Amino acid sequence: MAPTASEDNVEVPNKSRVTVVGSGNWGSVAAKLIASNTLKLTSFHDEVRMWVFEEENVKYLPGIKLGQNVVADPDLEHAVRDANMLVFVTPHQFMKGICERLVGKIREDAEAISLIKGMEVKMEGPCMISTLITQQLRINCCVLMGANIANEIAVEKFSEATVGYRENKEIAEKWVRLFSTHYFMVSACEDVEGVELCGTLKNVVAIAAGFVDGLEMGNNTKAAIMRMGLREMKAFSKLLFSSVKDSTFFESCGVADLITTCLGGRNRKCAEAFARNGGKRSFDELEAEMLQGQKLQGVSTAKEVYEVLRHRGWLELFPLFTTVHEICIGRLPPTAIVEYSQS
Numbered sequence: 001m002a003p004t005a006s007e008d009n010v011e012v013p014n015k016s017r018v019t020v021v022g023s024g025n026w027g028s029v030a031a032k033l034i035a036s037n038t039l040k041l042t043s044f045h046d047e048v049r050m051w052v053f054e055e056e057n058v059k060y061l062p063g064i065k066l067g068q069n070v071v072a073d074p075d076l077e078h079a080v081r082d083a084n085m086l087v088f089v090t091p092h093q094f095m096k097g098i099c100e101r102l103v104g105k106i107r108e109d110a111e112a113i114s115l116i117k118g119m120e121v122k123m124e125g126p127c128m129i130s131t132l133i134t135q136q137l138r139i140n141c142c143v144l145m146g147a148n149i150a151n152e153i154a155v156e157k158f159s160e161a162t163v164g165y166r167e168n169k170e171i172a173e174k175w176v177r178l179f180s181t182h183y184f185m186v187s188a189c190e191d192v193e194g195v196e197l198c199g200t201l202k203n204v205v206a207i208a209a210g211f212v213d214g215l216e217m218g219n220n221t222k223a224a225i226m227r228m229g230l231r232e233m234k235a236f237s238k239l240l241f242s243s244v245k246d247s248t249f250f251e252s253c254g255v256a257d258l259i260t261t262c263l264g265g266r267n268r269k270c271a272e273a274f275a276r277n278g279g280k281r282s283f284d285e286l287e288a289e290m291l292q293g294q295k296l297q298g299v300s301t302a303k304e305v306y307e308v309l310r311h312r313g314w315l316e317l318f319p320l321f322t323t324v325h326e327i328c329i330g331r332l333p334p335t336a337i338v339e340y341s342q343s
């Protein structure tokens with residue numbers, strides 16, 4: 001839909017400046033994708049600033065070069081100061097604090113995109129991360145989600161992604177141009193909530209898939225769990241936002257991300273170890289040991305989803321989501337995943 005990088009040869013007087021907020025596993029790869037494009041697209045400054053919480057891509061992506069035009073900056077406020085395109089890509093649990101630090105510190109004309117899979121639960125109900133960014137920083141925020149295991153994209157294996165946007169197609173197309181490469185095919189979808197909820201909720205299903213793997217229940221069981229999970233993802237999203245489109249679940253952010261996460265993601269991997277140990281080692285312990293600084297999103301998202309379900313009286317409508325949380329907190333054994341998830 002959007003012109004490719006080589007077609008964007010129009011001289012623009014006010015070039016956009018991009019800052020990536022986050023430098024973990026996916027944050028570093030996102031910076032690499034973007035930096036390869038800002039060198040080619042004349043409407044962007046070459047330099048891509050990347051806020052680093054710790055010195056890390058050496059740790060998370062050994063041997064991968066991000067591009068000489070990626071400038072690491074440990075000072076959050078300094079990193080965002082000049083940017084009018086902000087890419088947020090940290091584990092979701094840190095975003096509330098990051099937004100609080102950024103209030104009044106960003107350009108008034110800034111646009112944002114969130115690559116973060118997760119949500120906040122406030123007193124008044126669930127709050128998607130893009131909404132948190134919009135409410136706290138008073139800027140428009142698109143999302144980019146998809147079947148995107150960072151280590152595979154780092155070595156330029158082909159994948160797809162979906163940009164979710166609200167109304168402003170022009171800005172969505174600008175984000176599509178900024179991320180698209182020959183090995184990363186991005187399309188836009190006017191359903192910001194649907195796209196973001198797909199990326200968020202699939203992490204809960206990935207935990208369930210990991211339990212199935214740890215219990216060595218086989219492919220048919222895993223496929224059944226993925227089907228039930230997809231159905232709950234769709235039902236939950238539509239109950240929260242009636243605007244969510246069925247077609248979104250067939251984009252990369254939907255069924256494709258669900259598949260890749262349940263086959264090869266970090267949530268699956270740690271949940272497999274949890275079930276193999278009969279639930280006797282905590283997720284915190286397994287995360288620290290197996291991911292070495294990277295963060296799981298599925299366990300906390302399962303808790304957040306559970307809180308929404310309990311608050312709204314929907315627990316019985318979502319047996320898979322409910323069971324995943326109860327296994328994670330030790331209220332049920334891992335074997336409950338097939339006993340209680342059926343509906």
Ligand SMILES: NC(=O)c1ccc[n+]([C@@H]2O[C@H](COP(=O)([O-])OP(=O)(O)OC[C@H]3O[C@@H](n4cnc5c(N)ncnc54)[C@H](O)[C@@H]3O)[C@@H](O)[C@H]2O)c1
Pocket residue numbers: 022023024025026027028052053054056060089090091092094115116117118148149150151293294295296297
């Ligand atoms: N890794 C992937 O394959 C992948 C792919 C698509 C989407 N995502 C999503 O992108 C988001 C970021 O994931 P990631 O893989 O880049 O991160 P990650 O799992 O590698 O997390 C580690 C990051 O958290 C930072 N961190 C630790 N404590 C912090 C604190 N107190 N404040 C701020 N930052 C802190 C670390 O410095 C590091 O940058 C997540 O929502 C994830 O679901 C990840």
Ligand SMILES: O=P(O)(O)OC[C@H](O)CO
Pocket residue numbers: 117146147148149150206257260261264265266267268296297
């Ligand atoms: O490794 P996970 O489980 O955090 O999943 C990574 C990505 O979200 C896959 O698209």
